[in-house]
Amino acid sequence: MKKATSTGVKPILLVEDEKELANEIKIELERLGYLVRMASIAEAADAARVGDPAMMIMDRMVFGEDSLNTLEALRKEGVKVPVLVISALSSIDERVRGLKAGGDDYLAKPFAMMEFVARVEALMRRLDDVRTTKLRVGDLEMDLIEQTVHRGDTKIDLLPREFKLLEYFLRHPGQVITRAMLLEEVWQYHFSLETNVVDVHISNLRKKIDARGVPSLIVNIRGAGFMLSANA
Amino acid sequence: MLEFFRSSAVRVALAFVFVTTVATTAVFGLVYLQIREANGARNRLILEDEAAKSVNQSIDELRYAFKVRMTHDLRRLDYAALFGADRKILFGNIDVLPAIPLDGKSHYVTASRVPGGDNRLEPAIFVARARPDGTILLLGRSMLESLAFRRIVVSALATGLAPMLLLALAIGAFFARRATQRLTTIHDTIALIMKGDTHLRLPVRPRNDTIDKISRDVNLMLDEIMRLLVQIKGVSDNIAHDLRSPLAVVHAQLERGLESPDDDELRAVARQALTHIDKAMLTISALLRLADVEYGPKSSKFRSIDLSAICTDLFEFYEPLATSKSIHMSLETQSPVQILGDGDLMREAVSNLIGNAIKFTPENGTVSVSVTRENGRPIVRVRDNGIGVEPGERDKIFQRFYRTVSGHRVPGSGLGLSIASAIANLHDFDLRFDDNDPGAVFEMAGRRK
Numbered sequence: 001m002k003k004a005t006s007t008g009v010k011p012i013l014l015v016e017d018e019k020e021l022a023n024e025i026k027i028e029l030e031r032l033g034y035l036v037r038m039a040s041i042a043e044a045a046d047a048a049r050v051g052d053p054a055m056m057i058m059d060r061m062v063f064g065e066d067s068l069n070t071l072e073a074l075r076k077e078g079v080k081v082p083v084l085v086i087s088a089l090s091s092i093d094e095r096v097r098g099l100k101a102g103g104d105d106y107l108a109k110p111f112a113m114m115e116f117v118a119r120v121e122a123l124m125r126r127l128d129d130v131r132t133t134k135l136r137v138g139d140l141e142m143d144l145i146e147q148t149v150h151r152g153d154t155k156i157d158l159l160p161r162e163f164k165l166l167e168y169f170l171r172h173p174g175q176v177i178t179r180a181m182l183l184e185e186v187w188q189y190h191f192s193l194e195t196n197v198v199d200v201h202i203s204n205l206r207k208k209i210d211a212r213g214v215p216s217l218i219v220n221i222r223g224a225g226f227m228l229s230a231n232a
Numbered sequence: 233m234l235e236f237f238r239s240s241a242v243r244v245a246l247a248f249v250f251v252t253t254v255a256t257t258a259v260f261g262l263v264y265l266q267i268r269e270a271n272g273a274r275n276r277l278i279l280e281d282e283a284a285k286s287v288n289q290s291i292d293e294l295r296y297a298f299k300v301r302m303t304h305d306l307r308r309l310d311y312a313a314l315f316g317a318d319r320k321i322l323f324g325n326i327d328v329l330p331a332i333p334l335d336g337k338s339h340y341v342t343a344s345r346v347p348g349g350d351n352r353l354e355p356a357i358f359v360a361r362a363r364p365d366g367t368i369l370l371l372g373r374s375m376l377e378s379l380a381f382r383r384i385v386v387s388a389l390a391t392g393l394a395p396m397l398l399l400a401l402a403i404g405a406f407f408a409r410r411a412t413q414r415l416t417t418i419h420d421t422i423a424l425i426m427k428g429d430t431h432l433r434l435p436v437r438p439r440n441d442t443i444d445k446i447s448r449d450v451n452l453m454l455d456e457i458m459r460l461l462v463q464i465k466g467v468s469d470n471i472a473h474d475l476r477s478p479l480a481v482v483h484a485q486l487e488r489g490l491e492s493p494d495d496d497e498l499r500a501v502a503r504q505a506l507t508h509i510d511k512a513m514l515t516i517s518a519l520l521r522l523a524d525v526e527y528g529p530k531s532s533k534f535r536s537i538d539l540s541a542i543c544t545d546l547f548e549f550y551e552p553l554a555t556s557k558s559i560h561m562s563l564e565t566q567s568p569v570q571i572l573g574d575g576d577l578m579r580e581a582v583s584n585l586i587g588n589a590i591k592f593t594p595e596n597g598t599v600s601v602s603v604t605r606e607n608g609r610p611i612v613r614v615r616d617n618g619i620g621v622e623p624g625e626r627d628k629i630f631q632r633f634y635r636t637v638s639g640h641r642v643p644g645s646g647l648g649l650s651i652a653s654a655i656a657n658l659h660d661f662d663l664r665f666d667d668n669d670p671g672a673v674f675e676m677a678g679r680r681k
Contacts (some may be wrong), residue, residue, distance in 0.1 A: 192514065
């Protein structure tokens with residue numbers, strides 16, 4: 001663990017030259033209880049080197065400069081702070097370039113604030129790459145080595161894709177997970193869909209993992225996506 | 233003036249003048265050398281031959297022969313003399329023995345005294361030979377004639393070359409000027425077109441030379457660009473319209489909400505407004521996506537991908553959705569069907585087709601996906617027995633924002649098939665519609681190479 005700064009709370013650094021968007025982002029994240037600091041790309045890089053920020057949100061193009069170059073340099077120096085790249089460049093090639101340069105996630109503009117917040121939360125609560133072999137929420141347990149799932153004493157048979165889907169939820173308990181995140185992470189589909197296929201998959205998964213008479217472990221979050229309720 | 237010399241036509245003209253000069257000079261030079269060589273060589277042989285014959289003649293015979301020789305030599309080009317062993321002249325028309333070896337071979341002497349007393353000096357060839365009685369025979373021939381001839385050649389070159397140079401320059405300048413004038417016209421026209429006079433075209437004459445051909449091509453290109461511009465204008469009108477509708481609705485809703493005294497009402501209205509804005513953002517994202525595929529650089533990520541694997545993957549992805557609508561979905565694949573392409577894009581294209589098929593097929597219908605290779609062409613077919621496409625609409629469904637009359641109420645951006653079609657095109661595939669009677673077949677087939 002890195003040492004916390006004197007205030008005890010590490011800020012989220014926001015590198016974004018579109019003032020109005022930056023403001024909205026700041027207000028929304030502060031509403032959720034995060035400390036947000038606007039920074040230029042150079043300030044952000046300096047702060048990241050001393051391990052100050054909790055994470056960085058970088059616009060791909062800031063004042064005409066490609067911030068990926070700075071990000072790449074930081075990663076080469078071994079800076080590990082989570083980075084979310086937001087960009088008006090939406091093609092898959094650009095996305096791949098963003099991730100290759102060291103971005104942990106890449107979100108194309110225009111995005112819904114819900115989607116954005118979900119990405120930020122996912123990165124903020126990312127587990128420090130602990131090689132867990134078992135994931136558990138309530139009495140639902142997944143064994144990653146055996147590739148088995150149990151609810152209490154009952155073994156649950158899942159198709160391979162359902163297993164991956166549940167694993168993603170179990171790795172992000174209590175977090176809002178959007179349809180786009182599931183498409184990208186579980187199916188590796190990097191395009192938007194006009195149908196509600198993901199909902200059908202979730203509903204099928206629910207039928208398998210939920211116990212009779214108790215509320216579902218995976219709840220719908222209106223207008224955003226889903227959440228595996230952590231305190232079940 | 234500098235401009236003039238910089239034009240390529242002028243440079244061609246100057247090069248033409250230069251080449252002509254070199255060629256002419258070379259021809260004259262060759263003539264000059266040939267004359268000199270032919271004249272000299274022939275005279276030398278004759279002299280050597282005569283000298284050899286005269287060695288054994290008696291002195292009297294020689295004296296007679298010389299006399300005859302000089303009588304016939306009206307132009308005074310011949311030299312003949314006999315010298316004693318002491319190199320004093322005995323008789324003949326030249327009184328000093330030139331400084332050449334007495335070997336019977338011809339030698340070129342640049343300046344010898346002319347016979348006849350005046351002190352002119354001329355070039356000549358001499359043969360000297362020692363006779364058995366100790367006397368020395370000298371025969372020679374003046375090269376004055378040959379020299380004069382060579383002088384004529386040189387002066388002809390000098391007097392001929394200058395007018396020819398001027399003529400070539402004049403002709404070159406004339407053509408250069410004409411070409412420059414035409415190029416200037418073309419240049420000015422292009423400048424005007426760039427300034428916005430898009431109806432202007434480059435002049436084309438019936439003569440049909442290279443410049444005319446290029447002008448014609450440029451004109452065709454301008455026509456095509458104008459056609460595309462009009463088309464793009466149509467598309468942007470569509471975009472504007474498609475975005476204005478939801479924005480107008482949002483505007484009205486927010487106004488209504490703000491005027492309402494009820495907070496819950498405002499909240500409800502704001503929520504509705506969000507839905508419409510989401511729809512507009514979906515449209516914008518789809519448009520950007522389409523632009524990426526259509527105008528972006530051809531993906532550098534093209535590699536060998538398996539269409540069978542992609543379709544199997546998508547089949548498994550969509551089957552639960554089909555099942556939830558009680559649609560029977562089937563998949564038919566052979567062994568791997570490898571093509572060169574971008575897996576992410578192909579997945580998106582096929583996903584659009586399958587998603588559409590499920591969207592436009594009612595409950596208890598069927599959707600089938602097949603991947604085959606027919607006559608070497610890779611083909612993906614997505615077949616359904618849903619509402620299909622009316623005959624009058626079949627050529628419009630690939631246009632941006634086109635929504636069929638019957639499918640208008642099904643949600644969507646109206647860009648899915650445009651994107652699929654653009655992706656197919658990027659992969660040298662054709663995406664086409666066929667009637668399934670009832671329903672639709674969308675066939676994406678690799679073009680014949």
